[in-house]
Amino acid sequence: MYSAICGIKIGELRRLRSPNDEAHVTRKRNSGCLLQNHLIPKRQRMDTRFTRGKSAILERSLTRPKTEVSVSAFALLFSEMVQYCQSRVYSVSELQARLADLGQGVGASLLDVLVLREKNGKRETKVLNILLFIKVSVWKALFGKEADKLEQANDDDKTYYIIEKEPLINAFISVPKENSTLNCAAFTAGVVEAILTHSGFPAKVTAHWHKGTTLMIKFDEAVIARDKALDGR
Amino acid sequence: MSRQSNRTTESKKMNSELFTLTYGALVTQLCKDYENDEEVNKQLDKMGYNIGVRLIEDFLARSSVGRCHDFRETADVIAKVAFKMYLGITPSVTNWSPAGDEFSLILESNPLVDFVELPDNHSTLVYSNLLCGVLRGALEMVQMAVDVRFAQDTLRGDNVTEIRMKFIKRIEENLPAGDE
Incomplete structure (x- = not known):
């Protein structure tokens, strides 16, 4: 769960910084590990899951349509x-x-x-x-x-x-x-x-x-x- | 200790995020408690089974679905009624085996895995394995023995999430010995 939330932060950060500028987005992505290193505690820096390129979860919007499950479940x-x-x-x-x-x-x-x-x-x-x-x-x-x-x-x-x-x-x-x-x-x-x-x-x-x-x-x-x-x- | 509430056929709904995060917390805890992923998968399946055994009653009471005549009908009820009622999604039923005893449920979205990313050191963890147990437990209570497993999972990089279900046999009702 921890990693997932890191993902959201990073994804959101990207979105906020350059909502329209595609070239900028690509550049940020390439230097992604640099950006990410600031957000992730030191002991996790070398973890490959953060450096192996974009994961689908980072691209998802935070405001998503509200989904519901049953209270019984x-x-x-x-x-x-x-x-x-x-x-x-x-x-x-x-x-x-x-x-x-x-x-x-x-x-x-x-x-x-x-x-x-x-x-x-x-x-x-x-x-x-x-x-x-x-x-x-x-x-x-x-x-x-x-x-x-x-x-x-x-x-x-x-x-x-x-x-x-x-x-x-x-x-x-x-x-x-x-x-x-x-x-x-x-x-x-x-x-x-x-x-x-x-x-x-x-x-x-x-x-x-x-x-x-x-x-x-x-x-x-x-x-x-x-x-x-x-x-x- | 039964609680008489004004229970309606339409079950109450809640925001799926509490459900998703709670399930996440549970899996995280299991990963801490058990040595390896196989044990966690097994435990999730077991918990799912316990849920399924109880869930079927709730399901029959609310859905007013009658007895299914064949496995195809069962598949439809699971996908269109049960998944819709409990998780708010409707998986599609495909990939029938020629004998008609095996099919796949394709889940386009899975509420259990919102916010989730599998770390590399848990490559054999079947995160949503609880669902397999639920299906197995629920069907066992209506005299159907089935084998349920995840064939594909978006968490492991597949395009879709696919649950494969195989009909094994009809369970004969045997009264336990000494129970008249």
């Missing part, structure tokens, strides 16, 4: 994922950690594509704006609607909550009594955590049963301090 896939994770862990917290890991992969990929598609490559710098970006853009891209609520904790300025009454993820999941603390929205928590972390707002996100499902976001101290400093300007 997703529910069945997600159920298999939960079962797979469950077969490899011993406790509920380990299971939630594994689901969150999977969610992180989704969040990291989604952030790149959304920022390019909807924000024209610009990223948020303020805590409130990134939270709104998640509540609105991310939620719409994932679930087709905004999140129900975004709240700040009364007594703590680094804690925020995203509340979803009936999350799509949990729609077809019934939690067994003996594991009543399990909330498979840990997966969504992983998505949100990756988006915040990769946007430069390191945070811990956990899923809880409260007013439906509540994702608790705890930002690092430094994030809040920086935000306050920015406010002071």
Whole structure:
């Protein structure tokens, strides 16, 4: 998945730089490895997949017609994922950690594509704006609607909550009594955590049963301090 | 623990990107967990099989498709009804074997592989192998044993994605021993 997103960045970059100038495009392509070296972490530079010429995926547009799949298909896939994770862990917290890991992969990929598609490559710098970006853009891209609520904790300025009454993820999941603390929205928590972390707002996100499902976001101290400093300007 | 919801025949739809990325995250995780691509392929097939076994009920309930009279009809229902319903695509059915027991599904687009590029060190990974398992599992529940495999895949540089399906036999219904 990582490589694919690199691909999108590079493809988009080419498109942005020279939308009409064909000759320029060809030139860029020939010197493609130079351009790419700037975008790819050092350890991957020599990987042939980046240097062997254009791949079809780089040429595809980022704004594509919206395609849809059935919710049942997703529910069945997600159920298999939960079962797979469950077969490899011993406790509920380990299971939630594994689901969150999977969610992180989704969040990291989604952030790149959304920022390019909807924000024209610009990223948020303020805590409130990134939270709104998640509540609105991310939620719409994932679930087709905004999140129900975004709240700040009364007594703590680094804690925020995203509340979803009936999350799509949990729609077809019934939690067994003996594991009543399990909330498979840990997966969504992983998505949100990756988006915040990769946007430069390191945070811990956990899923809880409260007013439906509540994702608790705890930002690092430094994030809040920086935000306050920015406010002071 | 059945949940009574107002289930309609028309199934709910969602943006395919969450599905695509979730599947991507799953395959990535499997690649981390298993030693080699063959093991990952096998695991994907197994998960697909489990999905298929459950999916067929959902399919029969929603589609109101009756019993198929021959394999050709089965092929049409899979392509035109099932793929359309679950993945929003309609593959074409071609390349029938003379005996009529084997055909290909040609997928022009595959929602599972959006955003995906295979790294060189996973050349034997069959990324979408889950689909084979789903088809096998679902058909087994309607007493058909089939062999399903990917013949071509756009991820490996082929022009189209081709799933080859071969009819093996009709499964006789045997009640398990001791089960009256």
